[in-house]
Amino acid sequence: MIQLLNTLLIGITSGGICALMAISMVLVWRSTRVINFAQSGMALLSTYFGYEAIVNLKSFWIALPVAMIGGALFAAFIEVVFMRLLVKHSSSGPIASVAPIIATLGLLGIIRAIVSMIWGGQDVRIVGPLSNDGFTIGGETLVFSPLKLLILISVIVLMLLLSILFQKTNLGLSLRAAAYAPEIARLSGIKVDLVRTLGWALAGAAGAVAGMFQTINANGYLSPYSIEFSILLVSGFIAAVIGGLESLVGAVIGGLVLGVSVSFILMYVSSSLGFIAPFIILLIVLFIRPQGIIGAKAARRA
């Protein structure tokens, strides 16, 4: 029973991190109609910003907002100097449909190369604010730890803040309107280009949190070609697809579904399926419900 709860909580924690990544991919998809494969590179760079802040300021709770702001600014920069150029230049020929995909991959390569030029290829370490040693209940030591609990709570708080932003504020309404119907948004006086950049910035901040948490949730080690960030990218994408790619609520549900099912597979089937399990879940979802498990209609709701 305790083991079951343990597995569930671990799943929800890693699912929450996935969900943050999925949110950042959905935000970009909605504003630019691009799956941003560079999102993991952006999260990586932001996490290095966070690492620098920890080294210099010795506090995780200052490092987290530093990473978020850094990630937001960098994402906005990418949108303004890179994506606008891409949209302008690639509209014809056989490459038109794959150009954005290829361009974001190239961007990922550039970011990773630059990060390893600056910080080197070796591991650096980010230490979380709490211990990652599991709770002990009735003599049994669990995997679920105080640190994981903290991550879980932080993710929930961030999601609540995001949903307030989207549902209750003018900025949220502008973001949604610009995503669903750019022309109507313009005719309503919304500066769509600016709002698009803000959407990217928000995605960058969400990705930064995902990167920081992914790192401390694993073992705290960070390196430019770390597999953790590739996993983060793929699981974020899978979570977004499960949620129907259009919906933020869907992204959260997708992340939780993915996190919990992977956690159960690892615990009860085989602990070495960590890489292949998400891929199989993705294939199952694509075969059964290509539009995502949240029906197309409900999924449109932000």
Add this chain to the structure above:
Amino acid sequence: MSLNVSNLTIHHGAICAVNSVSLALPTGRLAAIIGSNGAGKTTLLRALSGLNKPTHGEITWMGESILGKKAENLVRRGISHVSEGKSVIPQLTVKENLELGAIWRRNKKELSESLDQVITIFPRLGERLAQRADTLSGGERQMVAIGRALMSKPRLLLLDEPSLGLAPLVIEQIFQIIRDLTTSMRITVVLVEQNAMGALKIADLGIVLNLGRVVAVDHADALIANPAVRAAYLGY
């Protein structure tokens, strides 16, 4: 004259969609632009709201040139455009759709005043504020679209085929409301319509476009009486 268009020419690639069009409209008047498919009506209207870039010519509004200004900035100068085909955002609620129109004003008090005003004009929307726009009927959606435009307190309202796809009774109702907007609120309206008869009946001024050129301008009543226009556009 509050709206002045002179020698406006607009190209789509190599094709000339609007060719040296001139027109003038005093404040608080309703102009109907009619003509067959492909006459350049929508292109002309989209140029007035800043969605199209004209090749030549001049547009002035309240004595100032608005040529080449962006749509999102023209809203701030009192120009609201309702584009073709019930321009609402189906994923948003009715209330959110309406609020969009006033979003650039950032003033909660004005917003709720405008909302009350729109609900007075379209009482039916008041009952449906919390519903998603895709649950509405065609006529209700058109009301939301016009309502959104009114939320920005426009002085110039540009309407693109508000009657498209609606039932005759609903069309009559919508046209009546549009007429009231000019009469009681002194809003200047440019109405683009395929439904030529309905549009001319409520309009002060009628403009007939053909292949991008103005072929007739007159008082709306005079156009209805004009045998050539009757034969070509009114169908009798």
Add this chain to the structure above:
Amino acid sequence: MRKHKESSHLLPFILGGVVLYFLSGMVDELRVYQGASIAVYVVAIASIILLTGYSGQVSLGHGALMAIGAYAAAVFRIEFNLPIVLCFVVAVLVAAIGGALLGAAAARLSGPYLAGTTLALAISLPSLANEFAVLGGEQGLLFDVGSAPLSLGKEFTQYKWFFWIAALAALTSMWLLQNILRSRYGRNWRASRGNEVAAQLAGINTARSKILAFTISAGIAGLAGALLSMTIGTVSPSAFPLNLSFSLLTGAVLSGLSTLSGAMIGAVVLVAIPEIAEVVAERIGSSENITTNLPGLLVSALLVLTVLFVPNGPVEQHHARKAKKAAKKKELNILTKPSMEGNT
């Protein structure tokens, strides 16, 4: 569209082979090895050009398909001591089966979904090697094609032998692909890529056509994988990193996605980039961090710049510019005539 003469076009490939034969005798060992790498990349890039350029599907997982081919070849070599030619055939077949399965899933997916799915494959598949003892875990398997037959003479080095095998494989697969593309299947792919609905209305089974493209492309990728591990000597998960898939895509984009013969350009660039990077790094006398990451940066930057400024590859771009000039002349003619049709 340029017209092609209908024949099997064997001659240029034979000629190419003869030229390579003499060339390989004239250069030093390092160049011969690089020649072998270029031949491997030509095969791999051709498989992507076929898939993306002609059938309009994108794959970020070709590294994984190459791994499948390489492992298949190595396992059959070790377990059954199969002759080397048959090992390559096995590589093609097994990877093609994998490709057919993936293609069946892919045919239902549009661009970004397909890209993400194949990316997930590229990341997850190599880890499977740790699951089965027969695949040798992290260390991987040895893949030894043996040395050249004695009849070729004592002077005949191992690298030259690699080069011969790879060049022969490259010429054969290019020749095969060229002919497939000129067949009915090739036409179907181009038709479906242009407009899927129109192709369906014209009676093309677009789903089947896409799966076929994926299968053939995967088979060729499998061959490239086996060739790659031949030049390295081993097959291991680390030989097929995500970066390999990205490099191949870069090579294909640089080659111009719609010209098969351009595969050469991309392959040469991929092999040349580490050398160029070394020269540049030496020039600016930089730290080790920069030197080791410069090739990666150059590949990615080249990819981005190509997509932004020569999206259809240097060869195609040249043709397009010519076509554009011709079109402009026509357009002017239209403008001078009175326009007959308005448009809203």
